[in-house]
Amino acid sequence: MLTELRMQKINKTFASVRANIDVDFDLKKGETHVLIGENGAGKTTLMNILYGLYQPDSGTISIDGNEIKITCPADSIKHGIGMVHQHFMLVENFSVAENVVLGNEPRKGRKLDRKKARQIVRDLCARYQFNLDPDMLISELSVGKQQKVEILKLLYRDADILILDEPTAVLTPTEIEELANIIHTLNSEGKSVILITHKLREVLTMSSRLTVLRNGIVTGQMNTTDATVTKLVNMMVGKNLALDVNIPYHEPSEKVLEVLDLSVRDSQGHYVVNNFNLCLRKGEIVGIAGVDGNGQSELLEALIGVRKIDSGRIIASSADISSATTLERISQGISCIAEDRHKRGVILEMPLVENTLLGNYFRPPFAKGIRIDYKATRKVTEDMVGRYDVRTPSIDTNIMWLSGGNQQKYVVAREISKPHCILLAAQPTRGVDIGAKQFIHEQLVKERGEDKGVLLVSTELDEILALSDRIVVMYKGGVSGEVTRCDANEQLIGRLMIGQHEEG
């Protein structure tokens, strides 16, 4: 039985990046230890080493003083280490019970013993106070409940150490609270939890100890009771950063984007955006809050013209663009920071120069007759990289070799550099570090100051609350409420996000 896990002098290098440099980490029985750091600081690398997905270049892992070798996830499970990945690994059309026992099923003869599986899940739920029906299909569960199933899977395999990678990224405020309770229960049952996160507030409420990583180096380790937000930020980025964005007063002017009774269906024919209305004026930031999967993605796809709309109208700068092509919309002045940058934002296998051509290739100075003017494109790219501080070996480097934060900074730079009057910013800071986040927030505020209309779609409430002049809350494809900056608070938005309307 574990009382102490120790990782000592862990080193790991990828190509030219040193992801972990002499990292020491330890975990005691029954504690929650947070690994915090910017993106690319090496948190996930360290945990992937512990989970057996990567091999360290040097360094040792030991449990209770006995050195152990972990060469694959099966080894780590044997030692009682389990991991819940950021993206869940569940079989959608299996029930909760089937998912939990998958890979280690109770059998009756040659068949799965469903009754026993159900009983196992019920027992586990009772013991850890989970509120789950073992017969529900995964596809019917909310993201928060799916996460619980993932945790159950680990508990069923008797994991003593649970690694949770960015567990709160997809949760509503209430679900985050529930998770905090679950972690507390786990601790009191003697289980240890490692949380990987870059959200400061969670660190302070959920953990007993924390380790800060920066550029692969441990920059601090302390008890949570000794930590403050400023201390943490200093250790994470090495410089003092104000967390709040300074938003000067700015009077919005005329309408620049209007969405009227918009309905959109997904590929299965279900309505995912339902009679949605929105108005965006020049010089304001409108935030669209909502739990992931309430139609935000489809709304954006409809706005940039890559998804057909079912009914309703979209009007940009008093022109009806409901049936316009993507190209026409870009020319109309719609810029978009894509929600999933690897899917729609960049072409990973192309160098930065050629990524600059996305959404630009058809117009001067990039196009010269039928040719692409690479000289001009290079100049624009150099300029963007310099001005927005995108860290890259060169502009001929394929963008896949850049860190997430730098990729995102590049996308922001490109979209802002386009001639535009509307900026759609979807999850603009998803998976980026504090430095880049701060920078991107500043850019959005600057856009607002330059009289652009900014539509900020984000599942991060902090971000929405900090930046938006008005907040539209999306729930099940429609608007569950609209709040102005001065009326907004976390509880109110949180209630609207789960579909409860204002009371009184």
Add this chain to the structure above:
Amino acid sequence: MSKEAKRMLMIGAPPIVSIIVAFLISALFVLWSKDMRLGEYFAALLKLVTIVFSESFSTKLKFMEVLVYATPLLFCGLAHIICFRCGLFNIGVEGQFILGMTSAGIIGQFTGIPAILQVILIMMTGVLAGGIWALIPASLKALKGINEVVICIMTNFLAMHFSNYVALRSNIADVNATATFMIQANAQLPRFNDSSRLNISTIVVIILAIFVYFFLFSTKRGYQIRAVGLNSFAAQAGGIKVNVNIVLALVISGAIAGLGGALHVAGVQHRLISVAGFPGYGMDAIAISLLSNRNPVACIFVAILFGALRNSSRMFQIEGIPKDTVYIIQAIIIFFVAADLISKYLKQRSRTK
């Protein structure tokens, strides 16, 4: 080593290594077929290399013959490159090439057309035949989302049987041969000398390779095609019409293959000859385009190598080595190229995960 040189080495090394290893392994088959002892391995290897080299590069005339083989391979290789760059697999190059040959066999029969005009006419119909033939899978893919590979394989058979009909049963079929009548002298491409079949189509295809390179890497359309090939979602969000580019890539690819077929008849065969099975230029060219890392200029040299191998197969037989050794060499090269591509793909996938 400079960064640029390192990069070139990373791209260039795998194909070159795979060619060398292919020869090393094939030498074992030479040992086997000639009942030589293992100790004579190096003798066998030397023999193999000598045959290919002396049969292909030792005299000017022999090298010209290599180019005759390389030319249609290069046409087809370029056709594949365009589609690979767009994320498509045009396995129909074979059929488009055959239809190009057929069209030239027909147009070449017409009398009384001035020389240059008839050659230009043949080139144009070749382009049209291949392009229109590729439009079938292209439009089905764009409109209905039907996989292009399946349609292409089916259209290949249609093309082959149609071609055989023209060569054997139509009114231009020569009953004394399993082919059409010879095409008019005005329809034949000028040759460099009387002792070789090498003709100006080789110059056409080299210019075309450079042109395709320019098209892919410095025009707007080339950019769009490559963008769709690498990430159609991002391309779409960037205002690029995915379906338009899919259709264009397939049609341009088909047109190049068709042109290749037409010039093969006008320059080398001088008549449409019936075939028992696919001539295989389009199929061999798959490996050629992949071995060239889908680079049109590199493709010129790979096509010459494969042309040399095809050219040497006769000499293998004379030397008592099965001519299939040539295919063994090709197959091993393909194995290595495929393995290289798969490992790159897996590496990339684990990175983006």
